[in-house]
Amino acid sequence: MARLCSLPARARNFPINQSSSRLLSRFSTSSRRSNYADTLPNLKIGKHTKVLFQGFTGRQATANVKESLAWGTKIVGGVKPGVEGEHLGLPIFPSVRTAQEKARPDASAIYVPGNQTAQAIEEAIAAEIPLVVAVAEHVPIHDILRIHSMLQTQSKTRLVGANVPGIISAIGKCRIGFQPLPCFAPGNVGIIAKSGTLSYETVASITRAGLGQSLCISMGGDSLAGTNFVDALTVFENDPDTEGIVLVGEIGGIAEIEAADWIKDYRRRTTNPKPIMGLVGGLQAPPGRIMGHAGAWAAPGEPDAKTKYRALERAGTVMVNHPEKFGEGMKTLLNSRPRVGTTSASSGNQKRGLHTMRRVTPKTTTRAPLKQTRSLYVKQFQALDMLKEKSIAVREAAPSEGDFFVTLTVDRTSLSPCILASSTADFEPSLTGRFPFSYANPDLDGRSSLMKAVAAHLHTPAEAYENLAQLIQSLWQIFKEKEGYLLEVRASLSTSGLEVRGARFGFDDAAYKSSGRQEEVHKLRNKAEEVPEEVEAEKDGIVYVKLDGEGSIGTLVNGAGLAMNTVDALTIHGGHCANFLDTGGKATSETVKSSFRIICSDPRVKAIFVNIFGGLTRCDMIAEGIILAFRDLHMQVPVVVRLRGTNEEAGQKMIAESGLPLHAFDGFEPAAKKVISLAKEA
Template identity: 50%
Template sequence: MFGSSSCRLNYAATLENLRIGSKTRVIFQGFTGRQATANAQESIAWGTNVVGGVTPGKESEHLGLPVLPSVRRAMDELKPDATGIYVPASKATPAIEEAIEAEVPLIVAVAEHIPLHDMLRIHSMLKTQTKSRLVGPNSPGIISSAKGERCRIGFQPLPCFSDGCVGIAAKSGTLSYEAVASTTRAGLGQSLCIGVGGDVLPGTDLVEALQVLEHDPNTKGIALIGEIGGDGEILAAQWITDYHARTPLAQRKPIVALIAGLLAPRDRVMGHAGAFWLPGEPAPNQKVMALRGAGVTMVNHPAKIGPALRTLMEDGTVQPPVGEIEEGAAFDSTDDFSTAISGGRPSQQRRGLHTSARRPSNISLPSRPQLRASSQQTRGLHLDTQASKQLLKEALLGLELQYHHCPTHYLALCIDRATRSQCLMTAIHTNPKSLLQPSRYDKILLPPSAKDVLALDGTETWHEIVTTLMAKLQISERPGSAAAADSVGKLLRDLGRVFRDKEAKYVGLQFGMPHNDKEKQKTTFPVYDLRIELDDAAARSAGRLADVHYRYAAKEARDPGAREAKAEGIVYHRLSPGNRAHNIGTLVNGAGLAMNTVDALAGHGGLAANFLDTGGKATSETVRRSFEIILKDDRVKVVFVNIFGGLTLGDMIARGIVLAYKEVDIRVPVVVRIRGTNEEEGQRIIAESGLPLYAFDDFEEAAEKAVELVSGVSAAKKVAQAVHESEGKIAELKKSIQLAAAGMLPVGGSEPSEEAAAPVDEATESPCGKTSESADDAPKQGDMAQEHTGKPRDSEKPEVADTIETLGSDHVA
């Protein structure tokens, strides 16, 4: 059997370790570092039971607590229940492995950019043990806010939290902070918040978080936050369907969910290492459909989570699932499940022994255009067909491949996020639309004991995999010849070597019908498309394969501005560059929040010109550079700054905005919303800056203003042209009225009466019905930046033309 259920059950025994509270004994790895020190001080003050920490080679005291040189020593002497790992990504892998070997019950890793193949190795360790549970990496951590049970292991913004009853499971840190603030404002507070994180292979996934929240006695309602990438949200929908089926209606905990990245391009990595789409995975809208069909209340912005949960909890109603699913049914794909749970009736089939789903065998040979390659990744190095061919040629691999232009069969070696291991994907497509249908793909899972596919070479399982591949790809063997099987085996080895040796996260190709070469007694494959995704964290964090990434990075196509943004630690994508209707520039901290900002603006009728994530280590200089990059896109008419800080500080963002006004020629309106860590100081800086900014506390109001402003800017030229054209007509009309009035004079001659002169005054008013303001009535610069409490009055705000004119002068102190 190729499945990995037994290993998953072993690791599942550690789920209870996620139940943290005031008695949880916490240590810090990297304890004496600047970030860990500041975090520990905050956590201790908040009520976390920190008992000490670890710094390699040191044995001393820090913050009045013991510092030990190894996790093993700390485990023996301090008896911790959990460890928070606060070390750079380059040191995170050995730190996690050390904690696993020491059998620390709960390990929380907040670092991002941990190499994918390091995480594969870590998960191979986790699968075979029952002591340690991992949260992260690329996660804000885990926090208990239940009354009397405070415990924080992470960098969540504490001012937003309050004692309460809402459990949160989230891929995105910033969106989880928004959900926390929303539930606090709704008077619900929080119980247990599990930051699953945005990594490709998280230590705890959404389903596991839901399992814990189901049984948490302090949790009365659940917020679920997902995003583009993987099928975890579909699995969550399946779990919720089962949960509703086994739980009486009156006892069900209401669930409200949000999916970020509905408008994210499928060919790019959206900030988080795991926020990307691959063939065979569900699209974000399919995730929404599946969750809604499972009885989940869906919202389009996290600020709505609190009110939605409060309504559900007060009414005592939980929407039942729409569809009725046959017990024990399995589906060809995640979108088939979505259809079924929404009331449809796709084919329900038994799971096969070797694959995640069986497909009908009577498939006609497909003919379809080339799969568009991903050319905009920033958290991975994408090699197009030509560069991928060069890499294979240099390694003397793939010699059987012949390159053509019309793919029909699909084979890829990639990652199965659910089992946290390598897998093979196969498909035969009949039309271009099938590219986006998960039902067209079959997944072949490896045995849990296998380190990778190459470890199976020469075994009976290897031969079973080759036979399965041939059946799935409809590759027939000529009677009396083993050429096809040998060639498929050779191809599989080559894919495995590229995946392993180059630390890839995806190696896929599309090809036509294999050709049997009678003279050479082998089968060749006419390849139409080849795509390789390299994990840039291997070079960035671990210094491995730096030469490969250096040589091939130059071959990778990028958005204008994306390459310089990456050099600053910024993730930037220009959206729909050929469409000038995309004219709202966005500057956001956090990948999830940045994706949702793009989605939510569309809900208000606005189209974002870009996706920009400042990164977790953003500085004021980062903000200034972000403005420069955004404004290089001449489509941008308004810049929308949306910040909810965790590690990112609100006051630092505010200073960056002020710095940008001093050093960047900003000639468009700027809408600012700052929440989270140091939000009050950030809002104060904005309010006292004297800059022509529109500052808001509420996202909906800020988004509405951005859309309103961009509509005004877009119409400004038309209005100016209309006014110019009307000037002549107004002058002629004025003259005509004056002549007519003159004809009404008495014979003796005198000034026209007031009644006769009135039309002249009316005719000289502007087309908008406004008379011009005097200089004394114009808004002062100090009035332009509004206080963050309440929506500013329109009379206090600068008109678009005034803003542009003001910004042309050197008015910043």
């Protein structure tokens, strides 16, 4: 358990409002070495926060700055490397260091492409910017591993992201990100979410209920998050502006399990805990698939979405199956909560500060790590060839008793590479050793304590120790050189020594797609052997997953988290979905048209459910795209359209008056019932 610590020097210089002052006053001064946890107070943004933009003059940043300034965000300028001048009436600085010296920003919004994001974050860390928000998708995993190896050794900079909408204070009118402002209203509910579109739906529901939001933090959809659920929950616990908390999770990692442990502890030690509600997307996600978000996949031994849901529910979280239920649900919980002693602890010394919450590695339900699909998931013989090149003994053979398993992957809790060693294929937790290690200083020498611990866990005989060490060192070389994210081998000990008999290697597609690296690995992909519709969708920037079974409802959704939840909720209502489809956060008429074409190519589809939250794109524009696409494709399949968000009434009216077999709704449940009935009638 971490000890109390003094605030870092940069945080002490933070301009703070009254609520931030109360938050920071909870920390005592003691002699402890500073670390990344010391940066948690930097998340408490507000009207005091001075924001810098990196990538300032770009199109997206320019539009965002205009909106945020009009809303009330205090923006002090931006950075364009090597350039000094003015943009939108604000100064352009030639470097982050210069901006830090002249403007003293409290936060930096990074608006550069994924292949440049790591460098931009590194510059902000070097300049000791207190809060860095990285919104870009497709940031290579190894770039972020390198960034986390830096973050964990300092106590000045806190990262939110990457692949996030950002962080926003509705009370303080401070937006650092691209959240849809019309959805927000000042209030008392704090929100932490992995999914952007699900968070927008959540915010809108809270606003419709008349509650509003205090602080909304995005954990993001990547594997390695700069700020996680426990971080945000700890901030919300100590935030006097936050009276209720909403947590939105999804498949992948164990952050929700860690949150459940935190919530259980919080409710035990607090006499009048703040009500917490939750949702987990991906309950119906097929095992082994990546569901839109880069981080929406489960590593060996990680829990599925249903396990996370149950863990949160057992911890006392009020769970819902759709985000539009958060508003009225939270209103009921807040109205039934006593208003006196809202932060009192059950005993005088029980209260935890932001730095003192322990992290628990939970026991989790396992799933056999089979058939994971990713665009750069190579075939077994290709993986074995890579090992042969490292002089590892290889003989492909069927599984047999006595085989053991070693996996090199990323650990989402330690934010570092990790070795998993197990005697079972399903990585049963009680039989699996988890050994995180430093990305910058891996220390995988045969004499290292880490290597000895792995060998001891696998009960490796002394004569095979050097072979095991060589295997792990080779896996690390492949992992680093070719930017892997999951390298798993099945090996056995024979009279001739250690022998690898099976392998499953996955590599980061973002390294190639956004940065142009690893072309040689990317060429190993054989699209002819993949699902044709999925390959076709990829060309248009659409993520499509064809689901097995009797699916009769096609789904078209903007945002991976919302798409997962749509499949979950339709299934709960008795529907059978044929696919998962994420058009991306910004649905356009072209992506809608391409999506309809792909969905209709599946003969099982009898009705289509379009579930769009118009946050970044207006509902009337989306409605126009749906109508045009329906006419151009001469569609015969009935379509149910649920539109919520910006200009939702105008969009719904356009659908209703189109004269086409389109059915417009704003509520999810009536829309779900309609599409299910249409599919059954067809």
